[in-house]
Amino acid sequence: MRDILFFAIGASIVGTIFLVSIIELIFTIRRRKIMAELNTKMVEMKEQYGQTITSITETEKELEKKEAKKIKDLRTKLDEEKTAFEKEYEEKLKDITTKNLRSVNSAKALASRMKKEAELEAGEYLAKRKKEVEQELMNLVISVSKKVLPEGISYDAQKELVKRALEEIQEKK
Amino acid sequence: MKNNLALIRKILNGVYLKTQIDEIHADISYLNELIDSTEYQGIMNPVSGVIKKQTIYLNKALGGIKCDKLKTHLLTQLKRGALEDFKSAEIRPFLKSLQLELTQYQAVKIQVAVEFKPSDLRDMIQILERQSPQPVVFDLTVDPSLIGGAVIQYGNHVIDQSLKTRMNQFKENWQASVKE
Numbered sequence: 268m269r270d271i272l273f274f275a276i277g278a279s280i281v282g283t284i285f286l287v288s289i290i291e292l293i294f295t296i297r298r299r300k301i302m303a304e305l306n307t308k309m310v311e312m313k314e315q316y317g318q319t320i321t322s323i324t325e326t327e328k329e330l331e332k333k334e335a336k337k338i339k340d341l342r343t344k345l346d347e348e349k350t351a352f353e354k355e356y357e358e359k360l361k362d363i364t365t366k367n368l369r370s371v372n373s374a375k376a377l378a379s380r381m382k383k384e385a386e387l388e389a390g391e392y393l394a395k396r397k398k399e400v401e402q403e404l405m406n407l408v409i410s411v412s413k414k415v416l417p418e419g420i421s422y423d424a425q426k427e428l429v430k431r432a433l434e435e436i437q438e439k440k
Numbered sequence: 441m442k443n444n445l446a447l448i449r450k451i452l453n454g455v456y457l458k459t460q461i462d463e464i465h466a467d468i469s470y471l472n473e474l475i476d477s478t479e480y481q482g483i484m485n486p487v488s489g490v491i492k493k494q495t496i497y498l499n500k501a502l503g504g505i506k507c508d509k510l511k512t513h514l515l516t517q518l519k520r521g522a523l524e525d526f527k528s529a530e531i532r533p534f535l536k537s538l539q540l541e542l543t544q545y546q547a548v549k550i551q552v553a554v555e556f557k558p559s560d561l562r563d564m565i566q567i568l569e570r571q572s573p574q575p576v577v578f579d580l581t582v583d584p585s586l587i588g589g590a591v592i593q594y595g596n597h598v599i600d601q602s603l604k605t606r607m608n609q610f611k612e613n614w615q616a617s618v619k620e
Contacts, residue, residue: 398618398619401614401618402615402618405611405614405615405618406611409607409608409610409611412607413587413604413607416587416588416603417553417584417587417588420587420588420603422554424588425552425553425554425556425588426556426560426564428588428589428590428601428603429550429552429556429564429589429590430563430564430567431589431601432589432590432592432599432601433564433567433568433590433592434567435599435601436568436592436594436597436599437567437568437570437571439597439599
């Protein structure tokens with residue numbers, strides 16, 4: 268009995284070991300197969316990845332080129348516009364300067380004319396005022412004379428004046 | 441009334457103002473109205489014993505005369521008792537002659553600056569009467585604003601010899617020269 272037991276145990280152990288070994292073998296083969304497949308896939312994926320990376324890189328490069336071209340074109344356009352603006356600015360500045368010069372010159376001419384007119388008006392005003400003063404002086408002299416004379420003329424002088432007037436009208440008749 | 445013309449000239453002697461002439465005209469009108477009145481006709485009808493009444497009436501009536509010389513003459517006649525001179529037949533011709541004589545006078549318009557004495561005004565009239573066939577009187581106005589001299593209108597002639605006008609002319613001449 269012990270022998271059978273020991274044989275059974277040993278057989279079971281061997282059997283187990285054998286089974287395990289077979290299983291391991293199977294699994295190992297399977298693992299290798301899978302590993303190979305995986306590697307193949309890995310390689311494929313790597314290749315694909317590489318292709319993708321390449322295409323992306325190329326696309327990026329193309330985009331970069333396009334963008335660079337765009338930027339270049341924009342720069343060119345900006346430069347042109349800048350030149351145009353600068354030119355326009357210079358022309359306008361020149362134009363304004365010319366106009367300002369003309370305005371300044373015409374203002375100078377106007378000032379000169381106004382000065383002459385003012386001098387003329389002042390001269391005329393002075394002459395007019397002088398005449399007015401002379402007139403007022405005459406009016407004053409006459410009014411004072413009219414007030415003073417009646418008292419200054421004697422009765423005999425009055426008589427003489429009337430007689431002269433009568434002589435004159437007698438001559439006319 | 442006898443010697444009407446001589447009497448009239450005596451009354452009018454020394455008249456030198458138009459106002460005096462107008463006064464005498466008014467007196468003539470007054471006397472004519474008096475003579476035409478029924479009261480006068482009644483009183484002056486010759487009836488004895490009424491002489492005193494006539495004298496009193498005429499004395500009162502003659503008081504209405506403005507011209508002193510005319511009044512004095514008529515009152516003198518009344519004092520002498522010459523009542524006949526106051527009858528219509530006598531007095532009317534006298535008044536008519538007086539009126540006719542007044543029309544001979546020529547009025548000269550004159551404006552002077554001061555009041556002159558009557559004697560001086562008469563002297564001035566004589567200047568005009570030297571060459572005038574008619575006697576002259578002044579239609580006189582005193583205007584102190586003339587200052588001196590006179591403005592005279594004699595017939596168609598007018599002269600302005602007042603000092604006021606001369607001063608105004610002087611002023612105009614001055615103004616004209618200033619404007620130039």
